Each structure stands twice: as structure tokens, then as C-alpha cells.
Amino acid sequence: MGNTMLYVITSLSVGGAQKALLNLASSDFSRDYPPVVIALVEVDGVQKQFAEAGIPVHVLGINRLTQLPWVLPRLFGLVRKIKPQVIHGWMHHGNLFATLTWWLAGCRPVLLWGMHHTPEKATLERKQHALVLKVGRWLSRFPQQIVYVSRRSMQRHAELGYAMQHAQVIANGIPLGNNREQAAHYASVRQELGIPANARLIGSLTRYVPEKDIPNLLNAIRLYQEGGEDAHFLLAGEGMNAHNPALQPLLSALPDAIKVHLLGVRTDAQRLIAALDIATLSSQREAFPLFLAEAMAAGVPCVATDVGDIAEFVADTGTIVPVADAAALANALSGLLNQAPKVRESLGEQARQRVAARYSLNAVIQAYQQMLGKVATYSVSNA
Incomplete structure (x- = not known):
């Protein structure tokens, strides 16, 4: 299959890392490196989007470690059939299995790792994650290149002892x-949710997990409303629905006047983002949150907590607030929404231009092509 790029990812659940893979694998980059994807865990997610993009996907279904011995022969058969030129791990578990796949390949293709997470202290306190990080530290000497999505992620892995001689940030x-599409989405989403055309809409496409700090976000929403402000709030993503038992008491504590639209898992993120006046995240830990970058690309100004590389890529196109400070988050939302519409539009346009200049898909494709060119040259010179 020529220059086939075999991506090995933990799962195809709905998340930023999965969406980033879909963006790359369905882009012009696939002309030089036709993609094939192996997903370790079987979950409901974005398999349909990969299929629609014509990207072959093989799901191993390793939902329990006891299934591993039965899966290894299939993994061996797949890699020998695909004969990839490049094997690219995606996320921590995906990196470990990408290395195993690289060993099984026989022909020793180029091995890349992709780091989409920043392992802060709370991550290390989880036994399974701590073990995966320790194994990853030992194996990190094998990939020809380790790609980090943020400088903070690279810094934290260096502190944990990961090999850094072939590390770079993309x-x-x-x-x-x-x-034109965004204008249509702005109207259609509001019509779908019963939101008046002139109402202000604040949104967060996130997940109900500890690192996203949803209690802080909901507390900020309460403080925002108590300050006499009025807006609708759109919350979407895994666990962001009324059936989540952990979310119910937090919602019950909100005044009835607060207009919160819980959408759960959605696959039309770009359409939802286009309807927003402000995008927000209240995370305690992040590497490179794709949601904020997509909002900026759509011309939506952002309010977010100062974690990972968020402050660097948002810069002066939005507002950055301290972690776990609901009052600061509420005040920032209020301050930005109370700006004149032309000011918000100007900030949104600056955000769009910043993404185009620094974080566009074309820029990432060029970075990958340059990296793979260097890796290929290095491999030939050391053959």
C-alpha cells in the first residue's frame, strides 16, 4: 500500500484527539500517506465519520486486558497485511500498542508517537494511568519522533523522564x-433549541470528567446569572446530559431562571460552535483543547482557564482566568458579552486570523511532511 500511515489510537470515542486524527487523516496529507486506523477499544463514537471519509478502521475490541492474548494474532496479521511505512501511535495507550505493532511488523517502519494529554499530578494518582506512563517512559527511546500537541505536555513528559532527543511540538x-455556512448554522441551532435569534449564547463542548471541572463551570453560570446578566448556555459532550447522576445535583442547585441546554454527545460540533457568541472552558488540565481552537477558527471569542498552552494560543483574542475561580470566570463572561458587538466581532476575526497563521490544518500538514522528510533522511543515513 505504498506510503501507508497506520494510526494506532486508544478508541474512536467522541473527543478532541479523535477529531484531530480525523482532520489529519482526511486531509490532503492522506495523498502522500494513505491512512489506516487501528482502534484498541470498541466504543460508540466517531466511527461513522471515519467511514464517510473513506478511512479503513480496524477495531480490536481490547475492552479488558484478559482479551489481549486473543487479539495479538489478529494484530500480527493486520500489520503484516497492511505493510505500513509509518506507524503513528495516538494517545498514551495507542503509543504503547503502536510500539508493539512496530515490533510485530518485521520490516521496521518509521515509528511515531502522538501525545495528546498533559499528565499532571492528579493523573499520576490513578494507578492505571501511572503504570501506562511508567511503561511509556521506558519505551520512549524507540520512536523516531514523539509529537506533542503542546509545550506544556512536552515539558511534563520531560519531567517524568521521557526521552526528549526526538521530541517536537505540532x-x-x-x-x-x-x-456562509456559519451564518446558516447560527440560525438553525437557535431554531432547534428554541433560542431567540437575538439571545446571547455561551457554550462549552466538553466532557464530564474531573479535569474539565464542570462544577466550577456551573458555579460560574450561577454567579453570572445572579449578577443580573441574561444568556443561554449550551453544554455538549460525553456526560453532559440530564441522565448523568453526577450532574443532576449540580443542575438542581441552579436557579430555575437559568437557561441551560444539555445536548450530550453530538457529532455536529462545528455547527454548534457557529451558533455561539462566546466559547468557554473551565478545565483544570489540558494539552491543546480542540474545542477552543475550533471556536477561534469560526471567529468565536473564548473565555478559558489558564492551563496547558491555552493562554498562548488564545492570547489577546479572548480572556484567560485562573483555574477553579468561578467568580473570575463569571466576570470574564460578563465582561466580554457586555462589549459592543463590533468589539466582539473584531476579537473573533483576530482569533480566526491567529488560527489561520499558527494552527491551521495546512500548517500542521507542512510540519508533518518536514518531520517525516527528516526522519526518512536520518533513517537512510544510518541504515
Whole structure:
């Protein structure tokens, strides 16, 4: 299959890392490196989008470690049949299995790792994650290149003892929005949710996991409303629905007047983002949150917590607030929404231009092509 790029990812659940892979694998980059994907864990997610993009996907279904012995022969058969030129791990578990796949390949293709997470202290306190990180530290000497999506992620892995001689930062690539489509989405989403056309809409496409700090976000929403402000709030993503038992008491504590739209898992993220006046995240830990970058690409100004590389890529196109400070988050939302519409539009346009200049999908493709060119040259010179 020529220059086939075999991506090995933990799962195809709905998340930023998965979407970043879909963006890259379905881009012009696939002309030089036709993609094939192996997903370790079987979950409901974005398999349909990969299929629609014509990307072959093989799901191993390693939902329990006891299944591993039965899966290894299939993995061996797949890699020998695909004969990839490059094997690219994606996320921590995907990196470990990419290395195993590289060993099984026989022909020793180029091995890349992709780091989409920043392992802060809380991550290390989880036994399974701590073990995966320790194994990864030992194996990190094998890949020809380790790609980090943020400088903070690279710094933390260096502190944990990961090999750094072939490390570099390549942010997730963001397709730029289409103004005409965005205007249509702005109206259609509001119509779908019963939101008046002139109402202000704040949104967060996130997940109900500890690192996203949803309690802080909901507390900020409460403080925002108590300050006499009025807006609708769109919350979408895994666990962001009324059936989540952990979310129910937090929602019950909100005044009835607060208009929160819980959408759960959605696959039309770009359409939802286009309807927003402000995008927000209240995370305690991040590497490169794709949601904020997509919002900026759509011309939506952002309010977010100061974690990972968020402050660097948002810069002066939005507002950055301290972690776990609901009052600061509420005040920032209020301050930005109370700006004149022309000011917000100007900030949104600056955000769009910043993404186009620094984080566009084309820029990421060029970075990958340069990296693979150097790796190929190095491999030949050391053959």
C-alpha cells in the first residue's frame, strides 16, 4: 500500500484527539500517506465519520486486558497485511500498542508517537494511568519522533523522564470555517433549541470528567446569572446530559431562571460552535483543547482557564482566568458579552486570523511532511 500511515489510537470515542486524527487523516496529507486506523477499544463514537471519509478502521475490541492474548494474532496479521511505512501511535495507550505493532511488523517502519494529554499530578494518582506512563517512559527511546500537541505536555513528559532527543511540538490542525455556512448554522441551532435569534449564547463542548471541572463551570453560570446578566448556555459532550447522576445535583442547585441546554454527545460540533457568541472552558488540565481552537477558527471569542498552552494560543483574542475561580470566570463572561458587538466581532476575526497563521490544518500538514522528510533522511543515513 505504498506510503501507508497506520494510526494506532486508544478508541474512536467522541473527543478532541479523535477529531484531530480525523482532520489529519482526511486531509490532503492522506495523498502522500494513505491512512489506516487501528482502534484498541470498541466504543460508540466517531466511527461513522471515519467511514464517510473513506478511512479503513480496524477495531480490536481490547475492552479488558484478559482479551489481549486473543487479539495479538489478529494484530500480527493486520500489520503484516497492511505493510505500513509509518506507524503513528495516538494517545498514551495507542503509543504503547503502536510500539508493539512496530515490533510485530518485521520490516521496521518509521515509528511515531502522538501525545495528546498533559499528565499532571492528579493523573499520576490513578494507578492505571501511572503504570501506562511508567511503561511509556521506558519505551520512549524507540520512536523516531514523539509529537506533542503542546509545550506544556512536552515539558511534563520531560519531567517524568521521557526521552526528549526526538521530541517536537505540532499542534492539532484546525480547518478554517466557512462564513456562509456559519451564518446558516447560527440560525438553525437557535431554531432547534428554541433560542431567540437575538439571545446571547455561551457554550462549552466538553466532557464530564474531573479535569474539565464542570462544577466550577456551573458555579460560574450561577454567579453570572445572579449578577443580573441574561444568556443561554449550551453544554455538549460525553456526560453532559440530564441522565448523568453526577450532574443532576449540580443542575438542581441552579436557579430555575437559568437557561441551560444539555445536548450530550453530538457529532455536529462545528455547527454548534457557529451558533455561539462566546466559547468557554473551565478545565483544570489540558494539552491543546480542540474545542477552543475550533471556536477561534469560526471567529468565536473564548473565555478559558489558564492551563496547558491555552493562554498562548488564545492570547489577546479572548480572556484567560485562573483555574477553579468561578467568580473570575463569571466576570470574564460578563465582561466580554457586555462589549459592543463590533468589539466582539473584531476579537473573533483576530482569533480566526491567529488560527489561520499558527494552527491551521495546512500548517500542521507542512510540519508533518518536514518531520517525516527528516526522519526518512536520518533513517537512510544510518541504515
